[in-house]
Structures are given as structure tokens and as C-alpha cells.
Amino acid sequence: MIVSVQHVQKYYGANLVLSDVTLEIKQKDRVGLIGRNGEGKTTLFKLISGEQKHDGGQIHIRKGTKIGSLAQIPNYGDETTVYEVIARGYTELRACQRQMGELEVKMTDPAVFEVEAQLQAVLAEYDRLRERFEREGGYEMEANIERVANGLRVPNEQYQRPFASLSGGEKTKIGLAALLLEQPDLLLLDEPTNHLDMKAIEWLEGYLSEYDGTVVIISHDRYFLDKVVTKVVEIEDGEAFTYHTDYSGYQKEKEERLLLEFAHFQEQQKQIKKMQETIKRLYDWARRNPQNPKFHRQAASIQKALDRMEKLKRPKLEQEAMDLHWKLKDRSGERVVVIEEAAKSYGPRLLFQGVSDVLTYGERVFLIGDNGAGKSTLFKMILGRETADAGSVRLGARVEVGYLAQEEAPQDEEKTVLQYFKDEVRMEEGQARGQLARFQFFGPDVFRLVKNLSGGEWSRLRLALLMFQKPNLLLLDEPTNHLDIVSREALEEALDEFPGTILVISHDRYFINRLADKIWALEGGGLTRYLGDFDEYKEQQRDVQPHERVHTPVEIQQPTRSEVSEATKKVNPYQKAKLEAMIAELEEKLKYLDTELLDPENSTDSSKLNVLLEARDLAQVELDEALERWMEMDE
Numbered sequence: 016m017i018v019s020v021q022h023v024q025k026y027y028g029a030n031l032v033l034s035d036v037t038l039e040i041k042q043k044d045r046v047g048l049i050g051r052n053g054e055g056k057t058t059l060f061k062l063i064s065g066e067q068k069h070d071g072g073q074i075h076i077r078k079g080t081k082i083g084s085l086a087q088i089p090n091y092g093d094e095t096t097v098y099e100v101i102a103r104g105y106t107e108l109r110a111c112q113r114q115m116g117e118l119e120v121k122m123t124d125p126a127v128f129e130v131e132a133q134l135q136a137v138l139a140e141y142d143r144l145r146e147r148f149e150r151e152g153g154y155e156m157e158a159n160i161e162r163v164a165n166g167l168r169v170p171n172e173q174y175q176r177p178f179a180s181l182s183g184g185e186k187t188k189i190g191l192a193a194l195l196l197e198q199p200d201l202l203l204l205d206e207p208t209n210h211l212d213m214k215a216i217e218w219l220e221g222y223l224s225e226y227d228g229t230v231v232i233i234s235h236d237r238y239f240l241d242k243v244v245t246k247v248v249e250i251e252d253g254e255a256f257t258y259h260t261d262y263s264g265y266q267k268e269k270e271e272r273l274l275l276e277f278a279h280f281q282e283q284q285k286q287i288k289k290m291q292e293t294i295k296r297l298y299d300w301a302r303r304n305p306q307n308p309k310f311h312r313q314a315a316s317i318q319k320a321l322d323r324m325e326k327l328k329r330p331k332l333e334q335e336a337m338d339l340h341w342k343l344k345d346r347s348g349e350r351v352v353v354i355e356e357a358a359k360s361y362g363p364r365l366l367f368q369g370v371s372d373v374l375t376y377g378e379r380v381f382l383i384g385d386n387g388a389g390k391s392t393l394f395k396m397i398l399g400r401e402t403a404d405a406g407s408v409r410l411g412a413r414v415e416v417g418y419l420a421q422e423e424a425p426q427d428e429e430k431t432v433l434q435y436f437k438d439e440v441r442m443e444e445g446q447a448r449g450q451l452a453r454f455q456f457f458g459p460d461v462f463r464l465v466k467n468l469s470g471g472e473w474s475r476l477r478l479a480l481l482m483f484q485k486p487n488l489l490l491l492d493e494p495t496n497h498l499d500i501v502s503r504e505a506l507e508e509a510l511d512e513f514p515g516t517i518l519v520i521s522h523d524r525y526f527i528n529r530l531a532d533k534i535w536a537l538e539g540g541g542l543t544r545y546l547g548d549f550d551e552y553k554e555q556q557r558d559v560q561p562h563e564r565v566h567t568p569v570e571i572q573q574p575t576r577s578e579v580s581e582a583t584k585k586v587n588p589y590q591k592a593k594l595e596a597m598i599a600e601l602e603e604k605l606k607y608l609d610t611e612l613l614d615p616e617n618s619t620d621s622s623k624l625n626v627l628l629e630a631r632d633l634a635q636v637e638l639d640e641a642l643e644r645w646m647e648m649d650e
Contacts, residue, residue: 017042017077017201017229018063020255024071025058032058034253036072040201045223046231047244047262051334052471052499054250056233060084060203063231076201083199085191085207091178098174100189102160104197108153115144163192166218167211168386184210198228205233209496212386213522235500237262238524276330283327290321336505338453339478341513344485348412349376349608349630351488351516352397354542356406359392366392368405370542372535373633377604379510379517381527381549384537390520391421393537394490397518410488412626417486421493424473426466432476433461440483454479455502470497478506487515495523524549532597546640547594591648594641601638608634 018040025033032055040046048056061067062074064084076082091100102109118141122134148154164171167188181189188210194202202223208216220242223230234240240247240262247258247265256272258265294314301310351374358368366389374380382390395401396408398418410416428435437447451461454475468476474497481489489510495503507529510517521527527534527549534545534552545552608631617623 019075022072023069026070036255038248038255044229045243045245047240047247048233050250051501056250080201081199082201083194083197084203085194085205095178097176097178097189100178101192103193105156108151111144111148163195167192168215200228202230208236208239273330273332280327280329290317294318334501336501339505339509342485343487343515345413347414347487350411351376351414354408357403357408358405360404367540376516379530380533380535381531382520382535388537414488415486416488417481417484418490419494424465424468428465430465431462432456435465439480474498489517491519495526594645598641604634
């Protein structure tokens with residue numbers, strides 16, 4: 016046993032955050048700590064690490080356990096470099112290395128050789144340091160630092176930058192690298208994937224799965240949890256519920272637990288009602304027969320049993336979530352975003368070139384790629400905030416854009432949530448409070464200052480504003496960051512019902528699998544299109560040899576449709592039903608376009624006819640590709 020938490024309570028002022036938390040963490044456990052924002056997950060981390068004291072119950076940590084927490088990244092002096100932070104776990108070894116270097120210089124000094132005793136002392140000290148350096152892994156130190164830094168995508172050219180000059184996300188990533196290299200017995204990670212791209216997340220999954228110690232992770236990344244954890248602990252209503260499985264298993268087991276608890280609750284309610292009816296009947300008989308005291312005694316006895324009964328709480332079969340529903344002001348044209356041979360550089364750094372594709376009405380496309388590949392820049396080009404160095408990026412007819420950027424709550428914003436929302440949507444106070452309640456801002460929450468909102472609260476407020484814009488094209492840049500799992504699921508359901516077009520930047524693979532029918536991958540300086548979701552994309556990636564994927568920017572060319580078709584043929588058999596739904600959707604789109612082409616009102620508008628014809632050609636190509644893949648699977 017590494018950690019034992021028994022009936023722990025924690026107050027913040029008069030607010031009881033943790034009421035009765037009991038859990039056990041054993042050696043080599045991989046624990047996923049989940050729950051809604053504000054349920055006390057980070058508080059529990061602080062109690063385990065000793066950063067805060069609990070107000071009730073007991074916490075036992077195995078003696079001698081070294082605890083490392085990602086949330087405890089210390090501040091360093093302005094002159095401290097990134098490398099020095101990463102290598103902080105090797106502080107003593109690096110001091111030993113420096114002393115060895117000093118002794119090596121001494122051993123080349125002729126004056127030392129003249130005194131035999133002094134030379135022997137220097138040699139003896141050097142041997143002692145060298146043995147220690149070797150025993151504690153000093154000769155593997157640089158290789159380990161390089162392995163972790165490369166895995167988390169920390170570039171070598173960043174090593175000598177002052178740590179203080181980094182952004183908050185970069186500091187968190189560097190702090191994670193340092194923590195992994197320290198190799199504590201108990202590793203506490205609070206949202207470790209938030210500032211990592213997909214390659215870094217996949218590397219971290221492998222690293223943590225093989226980690227020699229115990230790992231506890233607060234995360235809302237469901238795909239990551241499925242890959243890493245073997246136990247899930249959910250904090251809900253101040254209590255902890257443990258499931259000995261991964262995230263997918265937790266979902267199934269929780270549903271079964273809730274249904275069983277609800278059945279027990281209903282059975283107890285029936286029993287209580289029966290006892291209450293019996294008490295009422297006995298008292299009624301006692302009033303009719305005052306000379307017989309036994310009715311009073313029996314009623315009192317049953318009442319005492321009822322009072323002693325431990326009442327079961329009514330289980331919440333469904334958790335409250337954002338009530339998010341998008342409506343359109345108007346339908347856009349068929350061609351929503353048109354990208355033609357677009358290129359973009361910043362100084363000598365080329366982000367991409369030769370990028371071409373068309374986003375058509377109703378598509379759900381996810382834009383993926385490494386951090387720094389140019390995903391957010393491409394979004395800004397679509398919005399007209401950046402211009403292409405070559406080629407063009409333009410919006411189609413009647414496109415109304417709703418944009419959700421990656422940004423923190425504005426620190427200079429002095430308005431309350433209510434005032435901010437009212438001013439943005441021009442709504443009277445009573446109605447505004449009702450709408451904010453749909454996004455989990457209840458009671459006094461609406462009077463909090465915007466600048467003090469958490470990441471999840473700020474995201475919910477911006478989604479509320481976005482809903483009232485009624486866009487027909489959603490550009491969402493990492494929309495699930497900072498949202499808890501319940502809010503992510505609510506967003507997924509709303510997007511699944513959205514009748515317009517969706518283009519999303521995301522590293523959330525569970526989110527991508529739920530919604531994507533196409534992926535745009537910015538890789539190697541170009542854009543490659545893949546039909547299907549993330550798992551299908553990975554399968555197609557495995558089918559392509561590495562030398563076929565890696566290009567220098569100068570060599571990048573937009574693949575032909577036949578090349579795309581060939582590269583996207585092989586998929587997993589379990590995706591067949593999804594592919595059939597996509598085929599049906601494309602067939603419906605073709606029917607609609609054929610109807611529009613035959614409409615007499617359109618026959619005199621040559622520009623509209625051209626747009627419809629181009630859209631029909633594109634839909635036909637996509638249908639042909641999808642049918643080829645379906646036949647490939649059918650074989």
C-alpha cells in the first residue's frame with residue numbers, strides 16, 4: 016500500500032469540498048482520478064502531497080515514499096535555463112560531474128605531480144566520485160534527458176532559453192519533463208496532456224504504462240485514460256467511488272452500479288411507504304380504541320425502526336450538463352472554405368505550402384498536426400486575419416463563421432459573467448440569467464468577475480455566446496481543453512446535431528472518433544486528407560511506409576484524388592457501419608444537388624450552376640472513394 020485515505024473531509028471556509036473520501040492506492044497502480052470540475056480532485060492531490068491539511072479522517076503515506084506532483088512546479092530565478100529545470104532531478108549527479116571535471120584539471124597540473132601524497136589524494140577522490148557517478152546512472156544522464164525531452168517534443172534550441180520567458184503551457188511541459196526524470200515513487204499528474212500534441216501524448220502513454228512507480232492522473236482525456244490507467248476513482252458529491260478497470264470499463268460498471276443502486280433505492284422507498292402507512296393505520300386504530308394501548312406501542316416501535324433506518328440517497332442516473340443547441344440563421348453555399356495552393360511562412364520558417372482542399376457544406380473535418388505546424392495560422396487565414404504568401408484561402412457564399420479560439424479569460428476584464436453576457440448578446444437580465452443557467456452558471460456564479468474564471472468556466476461562457484451567434488460554420492480551436500467529461504459529452508452531442516459545417520483543431524482523440532468524417536493532417540509542410548475518424552487515420556498511417564510520409568517542404572505536392580483514394584482504402588472492419596452511414600449521407604447530398612440543378616430558377620444563373628456542378632463533382636468523387644473502401648472491406 017502506498018496511500019490509504021480513510022473518510023477524509025476538507026473544508027474551504029464553510030464550504031465542504033470533500034465530505035467522506037475513502038480510497039487506497041497500491042504500488043504500481045495506474046489510477047485515473049476523474050470527476051466534474053470543482054469536485055475536489057486537485058484538492059485531494061494537495062492533501063496527499065502534504066501541501067494542504069485535511070479537516071477530518073486519516074491519510075497514511077508509506078514511509079519513505081517520494082512524491083512528485085506536476086502541480087508543484089516551483090518558480091525559478093530569471094537566469095535559470097530550460098535545461099537546468101529539466102535536469103533538476105540530476106542536481107547531485109551534475110555537481111558530482113563538475114567536481115570530477117575540476118579534479119581532472121588538477122590532475123594535469125605539474126605542481127600536483129610533485130607531491131606524491133597530494134596526487135594520491137586527488138586520484139582517490141576522483142575514483143570515489145567516478146564510482147558514485149557510474150552507480151547512480153551518471154553516464155546515462157544525458158541520454159535520459161534527451162529521451163524525455165524528445166518524447167515531449169521539447170526542441171534542443173529551447174534548452175538555453177530562460178525558463179521565466181516561456182508561456183504557461185511551455186512551463187507546464189518543461190515541468191512534466193523534469194518530474195518524469197526525477198522518477199518519484201508516487202507520481203501525481205494534473206491534466207498532463209493539456210499542452211501536448213498527439214505525438215507527445217502517445218509517447219507519454221507508453222512512458223507511463225512502463226513507469227516503475229505508482230501513477231495517479233487527473234484527466235478528462237478519455238482516450239488517454241483508456242490507454243494508461245488500470246483503476247478509475249471518481250470523485251462525486253464529496254465521495255470517492257473506485258472501479259478496477261480502464262475508462263471504458265468504468266462507464267459500463269458505473270451504469271450497472273447506478274441501476275442497482277436505483278433499484279435498491281426504489282425498494283427502500285416502497286418499504287418506507289409501507290411502514291408509514293402502517294404507523295398511520297395503527298395511530299388511527301389507537302384513536303378509535305383509547306382503552307387499548309398496544310396500538311400506540313406498536314406504532315411507536317415501527318417509528319423507531321424507521322428513524323434508525325439508514326436512508327439511501329437517490330442516485331443521479333444523469334448528471335446535469337450544458338444545454339447547448341445550435342441553430343442557423345441561414346444555410347451557406349455548398350463550398351464553405353476553398354483553399355488553393357496556399358503557402359505561409361514566418362521569416363525563414365516555412366509552415367506549409369501547396370495546400371489545397373475544399374470544405375463542403377455539412378462536413379465534419381478535424382485538423383490535426385504537431386504543435387507549430389500551422390493549424391491555428393490556417394484558421395486565421397480562413398478568418399481573414401492572416402493572408403497567404405501564395406495561393407488563396409477564401410470563404411464561400413453566405414458563410415457565417417463562429418470562431419472559438421484557444422485563449423485564457425481576459426485578465427483586464429472587470430465585468431461580471433452576467434454583465435459580460437448581457438452586453439455581448441444584448442439581452443435583459445432575467446432572460447440572461449436563465450440562459451447562463453443552461454451553461455451551469457447558477458445563483459451567485461453569475462456575479463463572478465470574468466477575469467477570475469477557470470479555464471472550463473471561460474470555455475462554457477464562450478460556448479454560450481457562440482450559440483447565440485447562430486453561425487453555419489464552426490471553427491473550433493481545441494474546444495475540449497479545460498472542459499470536464501460531462502461538458503465534453505454535452506459538446507459532442509450538440510455538434511453531432513449541428514446542421515452546418517464544422518472544422519475543428521483538436522488533440523482529443525476520443526472527441527475526433529465521436530464526430531469526424533474526415534481528417535486534414537498538416538504534416539511535413541503539406542496537407543493530406545484522410546476519410547474517417549482518428550482510429551482509421553492511424554490505421555492508414557500504418558499502411559504507409561515512413562519514407563512515403565516524410566517530405567521536405569520543397570517536395571510537397573498536393574496528392575491527386577486517385578492517390579488519396581489508394582491511401583485510404585484499408586480500414587478496420589468494425590468501421591463498416593460508419594462507412595455505410597457516410598455513403599448514405601453522400602447519396603442524399605447528390606440527390607439534393609441534382610434537384611437544385613434541375614430547378615428552373617437556377618437554370619438562368621450561370622455562376623450558381625457552376626457552384627452546384629463543382630459541388631456535385633466533389634460529392635461524386637467522395638462517394639466513389641467511400642464505395643471503393645466499402646467494397647475493399649466487403650472482400
